[in-house]
Amino acid sequence: MAHTAIIIRMLRIVFYVALALSSFAALAGIGIFFVAVKDLPRVPEPLIRIIETPPTEIYAATGEKIMVIGGREFIPLSRVSQHFIQAVVATEDHRFWEHHGIDKLRTLKALWITLFKPGKVQGASTITQQLSKNLFFSFKRRYMRKFRELLVALQIESQYSKREILEAYINQIPIGVGAHGIEQGARTFFGKPASELTLAESALLAGLPKSPTRYNPYIHYDRAKKRQRVVLLRMVAVGYITQAMADRASYAELNLQKLPARARTGSYFLDIVVKSLEERYGPNVVHHGGLKVTTTIDPQLQSQAIKSLQKGLIELEKMMGVHTKTNESSGEKVVGPQGALVAVETNSGAIKALVGGRDYSETEYNRAVENKRLPGSGFKPFLYYTALEKLDINPATVFIDQPVTIPVIGAEDWSPRNFGLKHEGPMILKRALMKSVNSIAAQLVEKTGPEEVIRTARCSGIKSQLKPVYSVALGTSGVSPLEMASSFATFATGGVRHEAFWISRVEDALGRVLEEHIVGGKRSLDVSLVYQLVDMMRGVVDEGTGSIVRRLGFDLPAAGKTGTTDGYYDAWFTGFTPTLSTSVWVGYDKGEGLWDTRGMGITGGHGAAPIWADFMIKATDGEPHREFVIPSDIRLERVDLITGYKANDSTLNPMRIALREGQNLYENIVGDETLNDSTILFPSWAP
């Protein structure tokens, strides 16, 4: 009896404790409710209003849309494939049409698993709760955040119809590859509107919001297919489709749009566009203001530039015997050489193509703009122009290629060496540039002074810091490929400099013009001197260090200059036609030279010029044969490439040179008073 009394007493205690706890929980719940409600965000009316933010759209010069920043493309539920709606409901919240914001059974089940199955956490968020979270809350896992999210979900359910909720949900879910909302997603992945999605496509897209990166079909196709299968099975389980339909959809081929690749086409380029816009208007306007930006890029040239650079780098790797790959065991990536390519329209300065590295997804460092690499001999055209201008010499003036030592005040003497460590003796100036002879370049810069060379470079469009030392003429100050392409474009236009630009017009969402680029050129170099230089640079392409361009089949009139730095750290080729100036750089990002499998260094002529040729052949496809304009005071002569004498029938190696009015070949033979203490060859040795 006493035993029974004890049990009853125990039961009574348990009952009262439970009652007290329940009362406390109820009171605490009410308290928490009012605390949570205090800072609960206001739900907008109508719900879709805040989803509609105008996107900033970036267009190519051809009018093609190449990037969309921010914004949402809202579409009504009636314009969404029924398959997708069913797939989303089946996967995310199959009792969506029945509950009032919270699926209590699913929540209890999830709670049970979370509490009693260690290591397992199960979510039970309904579509309304997910919408609430996406619209108002951060993604930090906190109980109070979860509770507030639930409260807002309850409000949304009370305030809006199920169709309105689902409409808002599918218009804002992240689908991946930068797409938000089903319309953007359908167009991004399948190039079609959301209304035309098939069952297979709908199942694939409905599976992505769980983890757009993990299930990105462009990178992890198999994972995405497995996820698609999961979605299809859910649809079967819920009764939306039959097993046979699911099987058919599962095996159906997915025609993924190549759009994401194309969207990336201009990524390095788009980076500089967005950066410029942010500097001018501020990040807020760029990301939320709905700008319409017309750029200068030509998508076809851009696409070709990427292909040419990637193909060229693969060839370079073969030459070097290295491969860009990930070491499976260590996970460490073996990175091959990098590269950059910039193409500028000569008569405007408009950037038509810009690639800042081999793969934007691997590295966003823009080597076309930010990478200041030594141009080596690629800088010599600025020296040669300066020499033609200041030293009263011409392309047929004879110099001796011989070891030179130039005294430098307050420093060691400067003794530049030729690339091949050999000296060829006398040769005309044009040949010296074609063969990129350092000893003759050193003689020229000694006479002109480095400051004058820098002045020419500045007039042409080089903006980077240049050290006023003799060696600057041999490219010992870093410049970017963009600067090189832009400054060589000044040569292509006969000395008229156009500032490089990449944005031609900016409008607001209502089409009101915010800015327009004015295409104006400024004469900065003498037209006749530039022509003499261009003629010499044509020699580089036709018969000099860049002649591989011709061997690879580029046959339009072109001029250019190779560049290679000591230790083969950088290989350049910058060249131009009358309409397009293109600069290519290849090299390692850090401290490694370019060496082939035989241990020979790779020059600009072998590393960069083939990429240039490949790009320019495609870029100029179908263009007419267009010559550089010859100024009226220029006459073309043929001379002996060693003596500089006017060529005759017996001349073995005649070479074409350009002379200005008042210049004649006789002067070459008697020499020039201003230079007769230098190494210019006098006729004592001449025949």
Place this chain on the structure above:
Amino acid sequence: MEWYEPRDFREWAKRLFAIRHLVLILFILSIFISELRFDWFEQTVGSYLVATNSKRPESGAIWEIGHRTITARKTLDKIVTDRQFLQREARGATTFTQMVLNILPNKGIMLSSERFRKIYLTLPQTIAQKIASPFEMLRLFSDGSWVRTYLEKAGDDLKIYLLNAHNRVLKELEIPSDLIQYIERVDMALTGTLEDLPSFENRIYSAAHFFAALRSLPQEDLRSVVSQPEMLLSMPGHIVRVGISDEAVSGFIELGFEIEDGTKRKVILLQGREWAVWTLRSYLEEKEGEPNTNVKSQNDRM
């Protein structure tokens, strides 16, 4: 009956399953079941939140985006409004000076070629010639390629770009700051007297003396001294004195015509060709010896 503690399970069970308790348990169960079935609790909470919605803050991710969008729109609206205001003012300008006043640093203005041509034509011939040859303007205007004109400040100078439909510069004109200042002075009648302008202080002549000397010049040279007599004629009041500047700029010498209009005095500036003004000065000095800087006081005494 007084309450007593149940002494055994039977008693306890009897009490537990009493009708009153069963009704209570059924009532509680029905509440739970009806909640599961009809979601009335969620609906009640939801309705309460709907009712208090307007009192809650506009916070949270999507509201922040919304606010940023509104801020961005306002920023853009301001940029566009400012730009449109300047464009409107510039388009409404009737003189070159008015147009230049509307150009702010880093904010150029775009005009149609037609509008710019009209303003160009308001300039005195000598100044217009300095800005651009009228024949060059005629050539550009007639071939139809000149569509728009963009004007921007470059330091204190003014740059004018004559553009084609693709925004390519057909011709670039640069107007130095001293010429802009000069145009401003020509455009505006300066309130005050010739003594207020230091460049005239050495050569101020009475109007009668000046025009007598002017009459001595050959007929064909008169416009070389006074390029726009019509403009002077159109001014209210009458000319009382004329000053000749000591400085010649680009082959031109400035002349100041002091006009008395009731109790007010103002100075109109014109440019004369240097050689013609020199000739006139020799006539003036022959007739009077040295220029009279005290003419004003003499006139005032008259």
